[in-house]
Amino acid sequence: MALGPRLDLRQTQSLVMTPQLQQAIKLLALSNLEVETFIGEALDANPLLELGAADTPDDARGEGDEARRTTLENSPVDQLLGEGRGGDDKPLDIDPATLDRDRDTGDGAAQGDWGGAIVAAGGYGEDGPSIEERGSGGETLAEHLEAQLGPACADMRTRAVAAFIIGQLDDAGYLAQPLSDIAGDLGIEEAEVEAGLRVVQCLDPTGVGARSLSECLALQAQEADRYDPCMARLIENLDLVARGEFARLKRMCDVDDEDFADMLQELRGYDPKPGLRHGGGESAPVTPDILLKQRSDGGWDIALNQETLPRLIVNRGYYVELKGSCADKSSRGWLSERLADANWLIKALDQRQKTILKVATEIVRQQDGFFRHGVAHLKPLTLRAVAEAIEMHESTVSRVTSNKYLNCERGTFELKYFFTSGVASSGGDGAASAEAVKAAIRQLIDAEAPDAILSDDALVKMLKERGFDLARRTVAKYREAIGLGSSVQRRRQKALAGVR
Numbered sequence: 001m002a003l004g005p006r007l008d009l010r011q012t013q014s015l016v017m018t019p020q021l022q023q024a025i026k027l028l029a030l031s032n033l034e035v036e037t038f039i040g041e042a043l044d045a046n047p048l049l050e051l052g053a054a055d056t057p058d059d060a061r062g063e064g065d066e067a068r069r070t071t072l073e074n075s076p077v078d079q080l081l082g083e084g085r086g087g088d089d090k091p092l093d094i095d096p097a098t099l100d101r102d103r104d105t106g107d108g109a110a111q112g113d114w115g116g117a118i119v120a121a122g123g124y125g126e127d128g129p130s131i132e133e134r135g136s137g138g139e140t141l142a143e144h145l146e147a148q149l150g151p152a153c154a155d156m157r158t159r160a161v162a163a164f165i166i167g168q169l170d171d172a173g174y175l176a177q178p179l180s181d182i183a184g185d186l187g188i189e190e191a192e193v194e195a196g197l198r199v200v201q202c203l204d205p206t207g208v209g210a211r212s213l214s215e216c217l218a219l220q221a222q223e224a225d226r227y228d229p230c231m232a233r234l235i236e237n238l239d240l241v242a243r244g245e246f247a248r249l250k251r252m253c254d255v256d257d258e259d260f261a262d263m264l265q266e267l268r269g270y271d272p273k274p275g276l277r278h279g280g281g282e283s284a285p286v287t288p289d290i291l292l293k294q295r296s297d298g299g300w301d302i303a304l305n306q307e308t309l310p311r312l313i314v315n316r317g318y319y320v321e322l323k324g325s326c327a328d329k330s331s332r333g334w335l336s337e338r339l340a341d342a343n344w345l346i347k348a349l350d351q352r353q354k355t356i357l358k359v360a361t362e363i364v365r366q367q368d369g370f371f372r373h374g375v376a377h378l379k380p381l382t383l384r385a386v387a388e389a390i391e392m393h394e395s396t397v398s399r400v401t402s403n404k405y406l407n408c409e410r411g412t413f414e415l416k417y418f419f420t421s422g423v424a425s426s427g428g429d430g431a432a433s434a435e436a437v438k439a440a441i442r443q444l445i446d447a448e449a450p451d452a453i454l455s456d457d458a459l460v461k462m463l464k465e466r467g468f469d470l471a472r473r474t475v476a477k478y479r480e481a482i483g484l485g486s487s488v489q490r491r492r493q494k495a496l497a498g499v500r
Contacts, residue, residue, distance in 0.1 A: 161196030173275025
């Protein structure tokens with residue numbers, strides 16, 4: 001075969017994400033407050049855009065009201081989701097000139113399916129934190145410890161010393177100041193300072209008030225009832241653990257390989273900086289993006305929060321005025337681009353609103369029991385289930401549920417709160433939500449008597465009677481996830497509370 005230069009003509013297909021589609025995907029993932037910021041920047045950059053008033057005519061603002069509100073009744077999904085599930089609407093990733101032409105011919109808002117990200121399911125205790133709780137600052141370590149001083153110590157003098165020591169702890173919960181210095185500052189005997197320190201070291205989280213890493217881990221081992229002579233030697237020689245001299249440590253602790261492996265695993269489970277669990281940082285206030293109200297007929301009224309969602313319109317009069325003064329081709333081209341950008345942004349925002357309402361409507365339909373009766377009726381739900389119901393891509397639902405909050409009579413919840421995993425039901429009538437199981441565990445533990453603390457095995461039996469078929473390790477995992485201690489920890493806490 002001869003070698004030589006030649007010309008070939010080939011036809012290929014490729015999927016290209018245009019800048020317009022990239023911007024539309026970005027808009028979908030933003031919260032209403034972030035969209036408000038984005039719109040402010042667009043208003044500064046485009047002279048043809050302006051904010052529309054509440055009484056703006058429908059023909060000037062497109063389909064704004066339809067995209068901001070929907071209702072949910074006992075009807076098929078097609079009726080719940082309103083118009084356009086199938087898709088004769090135009091996509092957003094088209095040429096700006098086409099957008100301009102479509103606007104002039106009166107085409108409606110675009111519809112499409114956008115791709116990409118994964119949202120993790122999450123949840124909160126009981127019905128979740130209210131909007132007031134989300135907007136308030138977190139509890140500091142000092143506040144958390146001082147709240148426990150009353151039940152932990154009846155003597156006022158010792159309690160005052162303990163409160164002073166709490167004020168000297170660093171962010172990790174360690175006490176760096178020597179006890180002799182504290183005694184000198186307070187003008188008391190060092191023995192009284194030691195008594196106050198013992199009170200602090202009995203508080204939650206276990207390990208606070210320690211003066212070294214070894215003491216911090218020893219306190220946690222004592223709490224777990226694992227502080228035997230072998231564990232004590234291991235904790236006293238943390239430098240050898242760091243250097244990996246395990247053979248030497250096994251001889252010092254006088255244990256076999258299996259026991260030593262268990263000791264190391266136990267040691268790795270302790271928290272070297274227990275104070276960091278209570279950072280006390282300020283959390284940003286949460287503004288709901290979606291408002292849910294129950295109507296008198298039992299249905300649901302679902303709307304976007306218009307207080308945080310500005311209404312955009314194109315100033316056609318200003319466009320005509322500028323077009324009349326454009327003498328050269330470059331000026332006319334610039335004006336045409338600005339008009340196309342303005343038309344595209346309005347269509348993209350309309351598309352975003354409709355998509356959010358579709359997803360929110362389906363979530364409310366799937367979790368109707370939660371909104372009517374509480375967290376015990378929260379059902380397992382996945383992104384795929386919602387995506388299939390509204391005939392969109394799973395990644396679109398993922399973006400919609402990111403950074404979006406829904407406000408209802410039970411409080412304000414992040415949309416991904418309603419996506420929970422399921423656990424087996426002992427009745428054989430389907431799975432139950434993990435959040436419902438957590439709520440049941442919390443209810444059982446809150447109701448337990450101080451002299452009848454429930455073990456994890458007892459919780460397993462009681463949950464099975466309620467229809468939840470769970471293993472003991474699963475119950476322990478859920479109990480720890482909602483911040484409840486073991487039976488040993490709860491027994492000590494309730495005993496201290498009874499002293500007061």
